[in-house]
Each structure stands twice: as C-alpha cells, then as structure tokens.
Amino acid sequence: MAAINPLTGKPYKNPGERARVNAQLAQQAADQGNAAAARAYAANAISAAQNSRQAAAQTAAMNAAWAAQNATYRPTPSNPTPGGDTDTDTDTDTGGGGTPPRTLVSIETVYERGFNVTYNVFSDGSREERSRERERTAGDAVEEMFRNLGLGDAFASSLKGIIDGFYQSNVKPTDAEILAAVYSSEPYKQRFKANEVIRERIKNGQGRPGDRMLTPAEYIEAENTYRTILADRDMPTGFYDSPDDFTNLIANSISASEFKSRVDTAYDALNFADAEVIGALRDYYNMSPSDMAAYLLDPARAMPILEGRAAQATGAYGLNSRTELQRMYGTATISGIGRRQGLMPGQELSGEIYDLGKTKQETEAAFSKAAEDAPAVERLGKLYGEAMDFKDIVREDLSLSGGAASGRKRRKFASKERAQFSKQSALGKSSLRDRTDV
Numbered sequence: 001m002a003a004i005n006p007l008t009g010k011p012y013k014n015p016g017e018r019a020r021v022n023a024q025l026a027q028q029a030a031d032q033g034n035a036a037a038a039r040a041y042a043a044n045a046i047s048a049a050q051n052s053r054q055a056a057a058q059t060a061a062m063n064a065a066w067a068a069q070n071a072t073y074r075p076t077p078s079n080p081t082p083g084g085d086t087d088t089d090t091d092t093d094t095g096g097g098g099t100p101p102r103t104l105v106s107i108e109t110v111y112e113r114g115f116n117v118t119y120n121v122f123s124d125g126s127r128e129e130r131s132r133e134r135e136r137t138a139g140d141a142v143e144e145m146f147r148n149l150g151l152g153d154a155f156a157s158s159l160k161g162i163i164d165g166f167y168q169s170n171v172k173p174t175d176a177e178i179l180a181a182v183y184s185s186e187p188y189k190q191r192f193k194a195n196e197v198i199r200e201r202i203k204n205g206q207g208r209p210g211d212r213m214l215t216p217a218e219y220i221e222a223e224n225t226y227r228t229i230l231a232d233r234d235m236p237t238g239f240y241d242s243p244d245d246f247t248n249l250i251a252n253s254i255s256a257s258e259f260k261s262r263v264d265t266a267y268d269a270l271n272f273a274d275a276e277v278i279g280a281l282r283d284y285y286n287m288s289p290s291d292m293a294a295y296l297l298d299p300a301r302a303m304p305i306l307e308g309r310a311a312q313a314t315g316a317y318g319l320n321s322r323t324e325l326q327r328m329y330g331t332a333t334i335s336g337i338g339r340r341q342g343l344m345p346g347q348e349l350s351g352e353i354y355d356l357g358k359t360k361q362e363t364e365a366a367f368s369k370a371a372e373d374a375p376a377v378e379r380l381g382k383l384y385g386e387a388m389d390f391k392d393i394v395r396e397d398l399s400l401s402g403g404a405a406s407g408r409k410r411r412k413f414a415s416k417e418r419a420q421f422s423k424q425s426a427l428g429k430s431s432l433r434d435r436t437d438v
Helices: 015-031 035-050 055-070 138-169 175-183 186-191 193-203 216-232 243-251 256-271 275-285 289-297 299-306 322-340 346-355 360-383 390-397 403-434
Strands: 104-112 115-122 127-134
Touching (some): 015 055, 035 104, 138 175, 138 186, 138 216, 186 193, 216 243, 256 289, 256 322, 275 289, 275 346, 289 299, 322 346, 346 390, 360 390, 360 403, 390 403
Antiparallel strands (some): 104 115, 115 127
C-alpha cells in the first residue's frame, strides 16, 4: 500500500515529496522535544531519499537526520504521536504509574556488520528487533569476482575467511579496502606469485622495462593465451598447462607474441623438418619426435615430464632464449644438409657453421665437394699416417677454425704424392734407357 502524506491525506507523488514532508515533520517533532518522533520521521525521510534522485530530497533527509540528532525527548502531553506513513500498531502496555502508552512510531532498518536489521521504534525511544537479513557486501562481490574469473570455488572460498575477518574490524569496508586485504593475503600471493616476483624485483631496484603487476583479470587472460598457443601446436600433455608453469613466463615479462614465436620455432622443428634434421635432433639431444617441441622450448621443464617424474616443487625453469632455440634448430638443419650428402658432420662442426652465419648455398656446396673429395683425402691421410676426412675439406672451404691448417696439410700430402709418382716415373724411364737388349 502506498504511503499517505499526512498533510494532504493523499498518497505521495514521488519519493522526493515523501522525503521533504517527513523532514518537515521531523523538524516539528524536534522543536516540540519529541525525540522519538523526530527520529521516526527522519528515518522515513532518509529511506525516501535513497529512492529519489532529487537533490532536494537528499538535502531534506540530511536536515531531518540533523533535527533528530539534536532533539531531546520531553514526555509531555503536548508531544504528538507522529503521523505520516508509519505503522499504527500500538503497544497496549501502559507502563503503569500514569506513564503514557508506548506507541509504535516507525519501523527503521539499519546496517550492523554485514546485516540489515529492522527495528520497531516506539514513542518512548525504545527499539525492538523485528528482522535481520544478511546484506550483500563488498566481500560478496569480491568473492564472486574471483569465482567468475574461473579460479574455482576452492580459491574463492579460501578468501571468504579473510573477508569475513576484515569485517570484524571494519563495520562497512569499501570494495577498495576489501581488495587491499585480499591482495595482501597469502592465498592470493600464491595464486598470482609472478606478481610477487615482479614486486620484489622492482623493490630491490632490479626492475626491467615494462615491469608491472597484472590485475587478476589480466593475469588469467595471459595464462589462457599461453595455454591456447600450446594447445594449437599440440604440445605434450603436462607441459606448461598449470598456473605454476606460467609463473616463469609472466614473471619474466615474456609476452604472448614472444612466447608464440618460440613455440612456433619448436613446432616447425617437429613438424616441418625433413628426416635428416629430425634425425640430427634425435641424435644430438636424445629426443623422439613427439618430445622435441617441448624439449626445444624448455629443456629443464620438459625433462621431468619426459622422464615420467613430477616437476620439483621449487620449479627448475630453464626456458631457452629465442637465440639459443634457433641455434639448436639451425645446427640440426646444417647437419641435415650434410646427411643428405651421405656425411655425418656432427654437432660440433654443424654448430660452428651455424655460428659463423654460413648460408645454405655455401654449406651445400662445401658438403657436396667434401663428399666428392673425401675418399682421396682419407687415402692420403692413411698413406702419410695422419687422420684426414671430409671435415677437413669442409673446414677449409668454409674458412672454419683449423681450415687453413687442414688445407696446408692436404696440399702437402698431395704434393708428396705427386713427387713420389714423378720419382717412380723417372726410375722407370731410366731403366728402359740402360737396357742393352732393346
């Protein structure tokens, strides 16, 4: 039923009118010394103002509250029973001794440590609790926020005790105060521990360009992005698929694009390399094709998984830099070029060729020549008691370390062989001239 304006006998036109009328009645009651009535009217004014957008209603409510606060109850026959939009139930207890009957003058609702409590307010200033309902608090909103972020009921519930405890020392904390308490809690620090690594780095004066703590939403989004990148490339199950696995990435400010570049390089090694490159990767790093992508990306993180062991609690992360990752793949690619020529250049020689930045064309030409000349070089080495093989030719052709010495040695041995051949040829001719029976 709509509240009735006691001044007109008609329903209020809007909350603003109700606020202004009750503020006027509150002031009148205060002027007459009826503190209980003033408080009742003030409560009505405040309630109406909360539902009104009018600035005048807010001002009226403030004035009513001020009047009620400064009124002093003086029980005299002149104090009227408040009218307006209040309940008209009465308490039949006369109180004895000629005390005026206690009359219910209003029903007010107040906030008390997480609850909206409704009281019956009587003309003698007394109150009786009528109902109690838990209010949706800032803590509820924060708890729901973390649950909606996909952190699960367990984590959200772990924050409940922190939030509830905060309410014991703060009557009605704000969202910002609740969040501050949550962010400083141990469960939060553990779940978002990359932020703590960044915080400590900045605190110790070791901050890096772009260092900043991520909000919970940003943190979760980063984890989901990393997870999607790995899933798109069919990385092994158990490899970088939990919050702890992503801590290293976030703590070191490795962006999604940087991470994707590393994953794509590892993926290419696994899926697009030819058989010779795959063979080199297997030989050099002792990995099957299904393990290679994870190993190339992060050997320290992959090995416990590949060996069937759980990762250490402390987490031994050894994420390869893009440079190192490309070197490993480049070394295997160069080895693959040699293998296609029937040669086995090995990790050391292949890595040296990669480090010197030799082109694919230069490398192919050197391996092709080495494959052609290797039999003659090996024969010379055996003939003169020094080991020589195709690697000496490759080193000489590509100007690698020891290449010049290999060339000099090969030319010296070739020269000796030519001299020996010439000597043998000269002896043969001399023998023919000395014969008398020809």
